[in-house]
Amino acid sequence: MAGAGTTPDDPYIGRGFVRADGPAKVTGAALYVDDVRPRGCLYGATVRSPVARGRLKGLRRDPDFDWTDVVIATAADVPGENVIALMTDDQPVLAHDELRHVTEPVALVAAPTRDRALAAARHVEVLYEALEPLFDPLKAADNPIRIFGDDNIFSRLEMVHGDGLDGMAQAEAAGARLVRGSYAVGLQEQLYIEPQGMIAQPREDGGLTIFGSMQCPYYIVKALKRVLGHDRLNVVQAVTGGGFGGKEEYPSMVAAHAAVLALKTGRPIKLIYRRDEDLQATTKRHPAFMTYTTAVDPASGRILAADVDLLFDGGAYNTLSPVVLSRAILHALGPYAVPHARLNARMVATHTPPNGAFRGFGAPQVMFAAERHLDRVARAMGFDPVALRRTNLYRDGDVTPSGQRLFDVASLEVLDRALAAAEAPLPPSMVATRPGGGQAAGRRKAGRGLAIAWHGCGFTGNGEAALAGEADVSIDGHHVLIHTASTDIGQGTDSIFPAIVADVLGVDVQRVHNAPHDTADVPDSGPTVASRTAMVVGRVVEQAAHSLLDALRAEAQWPGAEDADFDTLLERRPSDAPLRVRARYEDAGAEWDPETYRGDAYPTYGWSCVVVDVEVDTDTGEVLYRRLVQATDVGKALNPVLAAGQLEGGALQGLGYATSEAVVLDDRGAMRNNRLTNYIIPTALDAPPMETILVEYPFAGGPFGAKGIGEIPHDVPAPAVAAAIEDATGAVLDRLPMTPEAVLDALEARETPAETPGAAR
Amino acid sequence: MKIQFELNGAPTAVEATPMARLLDVLREDLRLTGTKEGCGEGECGACTVLIDGRAINSCLVPVVQVRGAKVQTVEGLARDGRLHPVQQAFVDHGGAQCGICTPGFVVAAAELLARDPQPDAITIREALAGNLCRCTGYQKIIDSVARTLSGDEEAAR
Amino acid sequence: MMTSAAPVHTPADLADALALRAAHPAAWLLAGGTDIMVYLEAHAIDPPAFIDLWGLPELRGVDSRGDHIRVGACADYTTLIDDPAVRAHLPPLVEAARTVGARQIQNRGTIGGNIANASPAGDTMPVLLALDAVLELQSAARGLRAVPLADFYTGYKRTVMAPDELIAAVRIPKPAKADRLHFRKVGTRLAQSISKVVLGGRLRLDGDTVTEARLGWGSVAATPVRSPKAEAALVGQALSPSTIEAAVAALDGDITPIDDVRSTAGYRVRVAGRILRSWLESLRG
Known part of the structure; x- marks a missing residue:
């Protein structure tokens, strides 16, 4: 499949070239963090808070346990600052005073075997004075129980678009109908199949090497510099068994713990989470409560104005929650043009384990509300749901709530192509x-x-410009090396980047490799998040490859070098001196005001339509998936096989979000169903046959026109499933997850004649 | 105690606690780390191996129970440097993404193909329902198994 | 990982197993390990020793014998699913076996192990109850005794099995031609699922009159149970809408489900009635 080389007529990009790490992964040769055992390594385990809120009074070691080969570390052993540096400095490496959520790390143990470490951790008792916890996000703001700041609000955003609420009043006065609805979604677990894990290894210079499962090596560098109090560290990504956002910020915690133990013992430390521990202790998708009021023209179905209120539950620490809220409010109206809107959003604190990054990052929550609300409008006012969408979808030239004018909008095409595909028989x-x-x-x-x-x-907004992500390309003999901090967590980055470079240079992709993602070598390309890696870093890599050609031509002293191809330039190099070039993200001139939330919120947008067929068992409320068709605008499919695979995986995560993935908390805020037998993700039997249509509206700022596609597939399925359940049974569900219990309740509510749905028909 | 069994075609002896999980003996004592642990309770299938030709979760098997048995791990599927046809199909058709579940899937698929060389989609889904994947949505995995070439086709490549 | 250091006794044959069982009453019987290994990993049990029954051929066979099928206690679910006699006579047992975990579990989990594990959520127990299955309990001291599965469970995770006994086999009567059989599992997903409610049913009809009714249930009480009140509401009656409603109403007196991490008592009560009604209505043709 990988031919002898590429020509402009036969590029890799756009073809289903095989992934570089495929053979190692199918044979079991790929090394994940738990597959590596450094000489002399000890095993770590974590002692956690048994309560949601309390005053830490100390630790008690079980006197009957054999402690001879066990080392215990506490907050006092943190050499630098006891803080996981992210957005605010509220979260400690190890609790030292107030316990703010169940499973909060309190102490660490190290022992010669994993069995011993786990046993030792179980024999350390956390002593505390219990304090009254605050669990209800609806009562969090200004509650006398204080978690964060003086009002328990991590962040607050307000946007006014057009005439705001005045527009609503004008529309109502002109005869528009007001439709109001409330929507809610629960926690969701990323459920990467490889649990969190990290190895910290002391270096000869007194520093540390961190090796493990992660998305963002430089997050760990930034966090550990402050934990260690120095910067003698490098971070290396192991082959990583899935992330989905769950390995964006949490690995900094795991790495800090491994580092503290490694410094205390002087030995390599391997810290691998058990599945039950991973489920209870690590971040989840934020629950949200969302209220929408829209003014709709009864004749045309045009949405004339909207008033949106969003309340997100951040849990006990801030993590990345303000950025999640930002993406939520910017996506809150869905893909629809609304001339006047007021949007309010708050992220509140509760004494539950902190929520954090998860594929979609605030968008899946609001997209469920926005799409369900449109279905409510259709139901209440007698519109066909598809026609109502067609009326209101963004088109070229429309303006978003932040004032961004849209171009190359694929909204209608993804709708038409998904509908057409779904009409054909499976x-x-x-x-x-x-x-x-x-x-x-x-x-x-x-x-x-x-x-x-x-x-x-x-x-x-101006996030990319502020970050200015970098990538290097270098010559290694006959081969080319790419140096980035962008990690492959399954999505295929380590295969996409070499294909980009191979096409720019016109060489066989077998000659292009990724240098290990080791911060001792690679520049900061930015985190592997936000549907940015292929689109943003891919473009920087493309530019670096061009810069490499430029550099070779610049050093060539012979006539015609400016037109020579890569291999000729390489053969005729004046010396075999190392050659490494760097490219940096170039700001395309996006205008964005982070104070007013006005301007170009994103470089570009992807568009997606999902059609899902279900069968609802009316005895039980079980929802069976029969088929899922999606048409998604990817800009340019760099590799159609990998692109479709990522879109299908995201869609199935969305189906799990829709019906089965309930997180059940106990009276301490701890996840009760912390096992794979009762946190229910879909199996191959639950998943429907999936057909994926790649729509290509190229983005000039992406490599070869590519857009980011990592997150959008998770945004769409849940509201489509709710609509399908309604189509099948008439039952209306406005909360996630739509478990059989919830569906049965909705079915029975419908069987009760007192309620008349769709009043205005 | 000393446990003797056949591992990937070769006689093997290992000193182990009888109730030690086969998974740990493979990974820690024999350093065959292709067999993965995702849950430790028989739900995710990442630790699937073949015992006497049948797909089994190695996290649920005490090593004492494989005495005298033929155990095959993902490392034993490829022969003479050539990938097993189902491994090749996973490479060719996008069956692997993050890869942590992949060894379990290819071992379970190898069991299926040994008893049913041309399974239809629903047979594949049922046979692989003991393996959880969070990356692919399963479609590319189903496709990979369905498009696994028979021995003859393989030879003709 | 969490390795039990307990010794494992490996009997050479069934007689040896019975002798070991008598000598080590606190030891746990180990069959396919699919439950025990999970309990060990979760620190839920800490047995002093194990007796490994997996390798005993006497406990593995499936034999069709006249009016019943005898299934060795250590027969695994894949063996049941593939067995021609089981497929011919006991299709709901095959269906139930296909919902136990998934392939890897079916390849290892045993029918005797699941019966002895005594989970109220076991997938095959409701079918076995409906089929009037009888257990062969065997000890070195007293030999064989036959105990109907319906009399086997005495409370949550408790059974009538004596400390020196083991389950040797399950005898399952072949249903009559007129018997209508049913299996319905309401689970958390379509594979690898622990049930919210399971129904195994057998109804013998003479014309449209019910002459015998067996309803076995999972996940609606502390043990797998039959529902005698609902059964009594059916027997001797024509299978009319009013009979069906009477049976559904009587079911409330038979089952005592609880709220747990997988579902709620309220859901289980409603769904048990609904799936029973649907099955009975489907028999009215």
Whole structure:
């Protein structure tokens, strides 16, 4: 498949070239952090808070336990600052005074075997004075129980678009109908199949090497500089078994813990989370409560004005929550043009484990509300849901709530292409009807639902310009090396970047490799998050490859060098001196005011439409997935196989979010269902056959026109499923997850004649 | 105690606690780390190995129970430097993304293909329902297994 | 990982196993390990020793014998699913077995192990109850005794099995031609799922009159249970809408579900009635 080389007529980009790490992954040769065992390593384990809130009074070691080969570390052993540096300095490495959530790290142990370390951690008792916790996010703001600042609000945003609420009043006066609805979503777990894990290894210079499962090596560098009080450290990414945002910021915590133990013992420390521990202690998707009021023209169905209130629960520490809230408010109206709007958003603190990054980053929450609200408008005012969407979808030249004018809008095309594909019968080879199980066919009702989303690619506003991410390309003999901090967490970055460089240089991709993602070598390309890696860093890598050609031509002293190809330039180099060039993100001139939230919120947007077919068992409320079609604007499919794979995986995570992934908290705020047997992600039998249509509206700022696609597939399925359930049964669900219990309640509510749905028909 | 069994075609002896998990003996004592741990309770299938030709979660098998058995891990699927056809199919058709579940999937798929060389989509889904994947949505995995070439086709490549 | 240091006794044959069982009453019987290994990992148990039954051929066979099928206690679910006699006579057992975990669990989990584990959520127990399955309990001292599965459980995770006994086999009567059989599992997902409610049903009809009714349930009480009140509401009655409603109403007196991490008592009560009604209505043709 990988030919002898590339020519302009036969590039890698756009083809389903095989991923570079494929053979190592299918043979088991790829080394994840738990597959590595440094000589002399000790195993770490974490002692955690048993209460949601309390005053730490000390630790008690079980006198009957054999402590001879066990080392314990506490906050007093943190050599630098006891803080995980991220946005604010509120979260400690180890609790030292107030305990703010159950499972908060309090102490660490190290022992010669994992069994011993885990046993030792269980024999350390955390002594505390219990304090009254605050769990309810709806009562968090200004509660006398203080968690953060003086009002328990991590962040607050307000946007006014057009005439704001005056526009609403004018519309109402002119005969528009007001439709109001409330929507809520719960926690969701990323559930990477490889749990969190890190190795900290002392270096000869007194520093540390951190090796492990992560998305963002430089986050760990920044956090550990302050934990250690010096910068003698390098961070190396291991092959990483999934992240989905769950390995964006939390690995800094794991790395800090491994580092503290490594410094105290002088030995390499391996710290691998158990699954139950990972589920209870690490970040989740933020729960949200969302209220929408829209003024809608009864004749045309145009949405004339909107008033949106968002309340997100951040948990006990700030983590990245303000950025999540930012993306939420900017996406809150969905892919629809609304001339006047007021949007309010608050992120509050509660005594629950901190919530953090998860694919979509605030967008899946609001996209559920926005799409459900549109279905509510359709129901209340008698519009066809698809026609109502068609009326209001963004088109070229429309202006977003931040005042950004949109171009190359793929909204109608993704809608039309998804609908057309869904109308064709499912190919017989894909049919997957459930075996066994015994549902009474007569009790199952079929339905189809549709939803559309937009998703801003890359960082918000001037984030990319401020970060100025970098990438290097160097010559290594006959080969080319790419040096970036952008990690491959399954999405295929380590295969995409070499293909980009191979096409720019016109060489066989087998000659292009990624240098290890080691911060001792690679520049800060920015974190692997926010649908930015292929689009933003990919472009920087592309530029670096061009810079490499330029550098070779500049050093060539012979005539015609300016037109020579890469291999000729390489053969005729005047010396074999090392050659390494760097490229940096170039600001395209985005205008953004972070104070007013006015301007270009994102460099570009992706668009996606999902059509999902379900069967609802009306005896039980079980929702069975029969088919999922999506049409998604990817700008340019750098590799159609990898792109479709990422979109399908995101869609299935969205289906899990829709119906099965409930996080059940106990009276301490701890996840009760902290096992894979009862936190329910879909299996191959639950997942529907998926058809994926790649729509390409190129983005001039991305490599070869590519847009970011990592997050958008998670935005769309849940509201489509809700619409499909409604289509099948008439039951209306406005909260996630739509478990069988919730669906049955909604079905029974509908069976009760007192309530008349859709009053205005 | 001393446990003897056949591992990837070769006689193997290991000194282990009888109730030690086969998974730990493979990974820690025999340093075959291709078999992965995702949950430790038989839900995710990342630790799938073949015992006497059957797909089993190695986290649920005490090593004492493989005495005299034939154990095959992901490392034993490739022969003479050539990938097993299902491994090749996973490479060719996007069956692997982050890869942590991949060894378990290819081992479970190898069991399926040994008893049903041309399974349809629903058979594949049922056979692989004991393996959790969070990256792919399963479609590319189903496609990979369905498009695994038979031995003859493989030879003709 | 959390390794038990307990010794494992490996009997050479069934007689040896019974002798070991008598000699080590506190030891746990180990079959496929699919439950025990999970408990060990979760620190839920700490047995002093194990007796490994996995390798005993006497406990593995599936035999069709006249009016019943005898399934060795250590027969795994894949063996049941593939067995021609089980497929021919006991299709709901095959269906139930196909919902136990997934392939890897079916390849290792045993019917006797699951019965002895005594989980109220076991997938096959409701079908076995509906089929009037009888357990062969065996000890060195007293030999064989036959205990109907319906009499086996005495409370949550408690059974009538004596400390020196083991389950040797399950005898499952072949249903009559007129028997209508049913299996319905309401789970958390379509594979790798622990049930919210399971129903195994067998109804014998003479014309449209019910002459025998067996309803076995999972996840609605502390043990797998039958529902005698609902069964009584059916027997001797024509399978009319009013009979069906009477059986559904009587079911409330038979089951005592709880709220747990997988579902709620309220959901279980409602769904048990609904799936029973749907099955019975489907039999009215």
